[in-house]
Amino acid sequence: MRRQIPLALVFIFGVFMIFQYFVPHESSEWIYEFLLDWIYIIGIFALALGIWSLIRVSVAKIKTRKSGWGYPVITMAGLFLMILFGFTGYRDGSWGFHFMTAEGLSNPMFRNFFDYIMIPIQSTMFALLAFFIASAAYRAFRARNVLASLLLVAALVVMLRFNPYLGPFGTIIADTASWLLNVPNLAAKRAIIIGIGLGMVGTALKIILGIERGYMGKG
Amino acid sequence: MNIFDRMMSLDRRWVFLFLAVVCVITYIVDFQIPIRVESEVRTIHEFIDTLKPDEIVFIAIDYDPNALAELHPMCYAVMEHCFRKNLKVIITALSQNGPGMAEQAILDISDSLKLDREYNGILYEGREIRKGVDYAFLGYKPYFALVILGMGQNFRLPFPTDYYGTPLDSIPMMQGVQNYDQVACVVDLSAGNITDAWIAYGQGRFYFPLALGLTGVMGADYYPYLNSKQIFGLMAGLYGAAQYEELADNPGLAKDGMRIQVYAHLVIIFFILIGNIGYFMSRSEKKRQGR
Numbered sequence: 001m002r003r004q005i006p007l008a009l010v011f012i013f014g015v016f017m018i019f020q021y022f023v024p025h026e027s028s029e030w031i032y033e034f035l036l037d038w039i040y041i042i043g044i045f046a047l048a049l050g051i052w053s054l055i056r057v058s059v060a061k062i063k064t065r066k067s068g069w070g071y072p073v074i075t076m077a078g079l080f081l082m083i084l085f086g087f088t089g090y091r092d093g094s095w096g097f098h099f100m101t102a103e104g105l106s107n108p109m110f111r112n113f114f115d116y117i118m119i120p121i122q123s124t125m126f127a128l129l130a131f132f133i134a135s136a137a138y139r140a141f142r143a144r145n146v147l148a149s150l151l152l153v154a155a156l157v158v159m160l161r162f163n164p165y166l167g168p169f170g171t172i173i174a175d176t177a178s179w180l181l182n183v184p185n186l187a188a189k190r191a192i193i194i195g196i197g198l199g200m201v202g203t204a205l206k207i208i209l210g211i212e213r214g215y216m217g218k219g
Numbered sequence: 220m221n222i223f224d225r226m227m228s229l230d231r232r233w234v235f236l237f238l239a240v241v242c243v244i245t246y247i248v249d250f251q252i253p254i255r256v257e258s259e260v261r262t263i264h265e266f267i268d269t270l271k272p273d274e275i276v277f278i279a280i281d282y283d284p285n286a287l288a289e290l291h292p293m294c295y296a297v298m299e300h301c302f303r304k305n306l307k308v309i310i311t312a313l314s315q316n317g318p319g320m321a322e323q324a325i326l327d328i329s330d331s332l333k334l335d336r337e338y339n340g341i342l343y344e345g346r347e348i349r350k351g352v353d354y355a356f357l358g359y360k361p362y363f364a365l366v367i368l369g370m371g372q373n374f375r376l377p378f379p380t381d382y383y384g385t386p387l388d389s390i391p392m393m394q395g396v397q398n399y400d401q402v403a404c405v406v407d408l409s410a411g412n413i414t415d416a417w418i419a420y421g422q423g424r425f426y427f428p429l430a431l432g433l434t435g436v437m438g439a440d441y442y443p444y445l446n447s448k449q450i451f452g453l454m455a456g457l458y459g460a461a462q463y464e465e466l467a468d469n470p471g472l473a474k475d476g477m478r479i480q481v482y483a484h485l486v487i488i489f490f491i492l493i494g495n496i497g498y499f500m501s502r503s504e505k506k507r508q509g510r
Contacts, residue, residue, distance in 0.1 A: 102384035115319070
């Protein structure tokens, strides 16, 4: 029974969702909306589970003073401070704790933590990519054989397509780059997308029919 | 190790240093580079430019601060263009840190809109944009595919209230606005797989005109959708944003950043050429020596 019930539920809801997509009737839409609400509810439990897991792992690291235990301290501080700022706000002339309303969004510290900590941290991480890409391009783009040479030429053309210092060659390179993106790139991508789409349909059918059972934890 | 072997195996710290120096110099020295406009960006600008006042543009801000450098300029350019044309804007943010990005953009653009500006020879008088009247910011909800599907039936399903807790029915500009049918187009600015959901679950099911603003590395992946007319325009990376700024005659962060990007690319090309010259010379020398 422990295996049959989940399989039956997946089959019933899977088949229903397939047919629902093609039935524009009011009752079909109502059930669909009802099921969407259930996904949110399940998601909230998953969120709670995720936070609990993060706290448990972080606290264990801090307790045992494992190497790098300072990082979980910062993680926990960030987590609880943002929750605190998000739930405290100004209303009716005084500051208070507002659990169900949006006052926390107007808390200046909530905004400042995002603007002056989150944005610089994430932007910095992304900016570092430029250096790694430069280094990787220098090492990887070598014309060792025909395929590597094609890759190298394509990369150079696409990189040069918005360079304004190429004079009359600028238009030729821009047109070539446009052709590369719209013809060979498109052909390859379209083949991949169609392949992925068919694969997704196949996998979904295998799950609905109970052939693929990996989601239950044991294949 | 001869000179050609050295050219092939430069210490990567030299690459980092050279790139950093070029980026800093081009950041400090103020100059503009000409922007060549491509048709995939022009179609987005023309679409928005030809809309009538009070028509609604839906802007989905689906990126986090890590894509800020490329997508924030796009967001600023498109949103300011919409407000200058007196269009209404519905904004959502379906990535976790998106609401912060959206709020920042709204605040900055609100300030910019207070000033009189002339774009493409037309004077736009400064005005104050009002929350709920000129724009509605619906905020963030998890499970983006479900949110996109839900909005196709009614915006009130996933968003009973806006980001600030105001019920959608109490928002003046949302009166009579049920779903995508009342929206002229959707512009999705995204740095991840939310774009796929907008194409498959949004445009694929509800058939609204969809334009994409993506990071540079994502751009090539979405050309098939342009060709199949599932999207009517595509802005990729800082260059895409710079093209929109050029068309809107509103130079901003993207046009400013393009000079740095162009020179950074030249540095990368320079190192690629150095590596390849070293490779070929080293190989021919080894052949000559009979090795």
